[in-house]
Amino acid sequence: MRGPAWPIAALLVGYPVWWALGFGGLSVIVVAVPMAVILWRRRPIRVPRGFGLWLLLIAGYLVSGLMLAEMPPGTYGEIGPGRVVGYAMRLALYTAILIMVLYLGNLTERELPQLRLVRMLGVLFVTTVAGGLLGVFVPSFTFTSPVELLLPDWVAANSFVQNLIHPTAAQTQKVLGFASPRPEAPFEWANAWGSNLSVLLVWFVVGWWVYGGRRRKIFVAAVVALAAIPVVYSLNRGLWIGLGLAVAYLIVRVRGRTRVALCGAVAVAAVAFALSPLAPLVAQRLDRPHSNDIRAFTVTATVAAAGHSPLIGYGNTRNALGNHRTITTGRTEWCEGCGHPPLGSDGQLWLLIITQGFTGAVLYVAFFVGAIRRHWTDRSPIGLAGVLVMGLVLLYMVVYDGLVTPLCLYLISFALLWRNSRGEVT
Template identity: 45%
Template sequence: APPGRSPSGRPRPGRPAMIVDLPREGRTSARPLSSVPEPAAGTPGRPLPAWPLYALFAIYPVWWALGMTSIIWALAAAPMAWLLMRKRRIQVPPGFGIWVLFLVWAVAGAASLGLVAPGTMPNSGGFLGFAQRIVLYTAATVMFLYIGNLTEERMPLRRLARLLGLLGIMTVIGGVAGILFPEVSFVSPVEMLLPKSMTSSKWVEDMVHPGLAQVQDVVGASNARPKAPFEYTNIWGNNLVVLMVWVFVGWWATGSRGAKWAVALLAVVAAIPTVYSLNRAMWLGIVIAVLYVAFRLMLQGRLFVLGVLALGLIVGMLVFALSPLSTMVKARAENGHSDNIRSTLALRSVEAAASSPVLGYGSGRALRGSPSSIAIGRTPTCEQCGNSTVGSTGQLWLLLISNGFVGTALFFGFFLHSLWRYRHDRTAYGIGGSLVVLLSFWFSTAYTSAGSPLSLTFVSLALLWRSDQARRQREIG
């Protein structure tokens, strides 16, 4: 059967996207998109401009150099929110209410900030971290709605995929630079403007002090783990996998033969910082991505493309096995130095959710002691000592302690609904968008996502949403 149709040839049932009319006098209404005429230029409902997306993605290294990597997502969402409010008629996808309910639940968690979670330090639930997370959740939501309300004329799907892919290319370049020049870092203009009382905080310094790599002792020696143009190596790894999905969609699936060769070369280059990042969750994320794409191609009967993918994978594995990179992977597998603390923090998150299953505790908490010692401070002989933060080792664990079982179910319920809703989209955009959403579940066990990872996931979901709209319009036509 054609995509979106049943074996009998009839269109599959599905609720159309809705238009929400922002009220002028307290009245709100919602109508199917197909029933709303296209507004004339110059009216409050005129098409949205695409420049906020170009300003965010096309010059992203500039924002990184200015020390604005952690705040640019919220700043970019501000003009988008203003333009959406002026539009008055805002299109929202089916299931969006689940996400709105999660946002309400997350805000309500402020009532629990003063409580003490099991096994954590008193007074360690700070309002600043809570507020930052709510702002970043809201910024990702605004981007999602903004892109979903852009017309194909203002921002074609292919151009948006390539805009994300452009940031992916920048991320590969940043990764290679981090391997070659790991010690390079500098004081950003934002850092210069902040008072010393703020920049003395390691958390603030990480956000405003640009650097090419994190130099850490992971496999028994100092290792350069790339992070540019983001704040941390883990964020770099998460984002690189997501952005490379759109490199393949934008240039491989819809590009010329020359573009395909360029993508293949980029993937080879990206393999070097990928291995040197010593990021195991990232490595497994790549495996998940390859298997998922192979599965989707198999369902479509595209055996030739599947064969090319398998051949390329075999050749890549042989080259990798004969290169020095294989030694790095083996050494990382034998040195799971963070496994102990990760398992301890995950257990504390589950205990916290069990003790406050409805609202949680509003934010993460400082662990009382550590897996290695009940002492508080680190020492040269006990690097694992100290008050690590419960909820810092993955979005799943952060949600459990911050928002309880209910909030966690709402967060992931929205993405599960989206995967099911768009499962019939067999286009490159449909496969790519659903893959990013699927990867967000895996990465949530190892990385926190508030900030660039969540925003990129929502941008990808907006691509998936718009691709589904186009598919349904083709079926109607």
């Protein structure tokens, strides 16, 4: 794409290249630089309603950095460069996403048509499905990225950084009692893949089905059918619930023949799935809620730790003493299951509570609830889709981390709603 809209095209359409290079979710920081230059040249800058809440969220994160050296009761960890690197990286991502939203909202319809932006998200959906199929059929696929080779060992070895810069096709976990590969390419982890697929599916349908001709609709049907394979093999209950709620939302909000057609399509898809070999796998997953105890322990420990700094949090995550099985901490030869995820790793809401206190969590929720309230009456395809994504954000925040790529897609969806409200698009 020529003109000032090229950075967003490079980010969305060129995402597989970013992933292969080792930038992945960090690519938004790179493209935020030319976006900021474009914004600076076209001052004054338009700002969407409610965006002050996002500015307060970033300001609060700056203040929370004062607590990086503190250790709440019931937690442990060494104060080292890894904690500072994680804090700085999250701050850079929050800021880059802010720049991206302002950049998208200040491009005119001529410079970046709404439908073109929606279809770019659709292209990324196709990439996501391809990555999911890779994770299902070639789960061991992995390689060392150029970025990983160039970074110092002490940075590249950080677990948060490693997930971002080391491309892998799947994340292997013992979800069903045996090693199960869960697709994650081209994103940072399996849950990010699930969250992103559901959001991108919404825009794929809008851009390529609702506003598409016969050939595009055939293409959509084929890709969505293929997507069912990694969706099921992801064993991702949050994704399944999100897709179910998305269908229910659309049935309630659309009218007339569209509602009838949607109900018919859902019924056909449900019957086809029930008769397919994928259905037993879903039943097995629902019978094995293996992560419930882990999540309950981690969430409880997160809230307890945050209670000692409820207003500004601790700037970064911490590790709890013990886990849901034992008072000891860490994996050993005789107890491989004794390890645990860091506090705040079970959802964006809990991450905000430990890093920015309850204040940060309230600002985050208020930002997306406000977007739903302001755009609820927009019944255009983009308006309905954008509000749906804002609702998915509120669902996923209790089970999925927003950083890194999910939050980018959430805020691009917010920008689409903002642009739609200006009345430049019919």
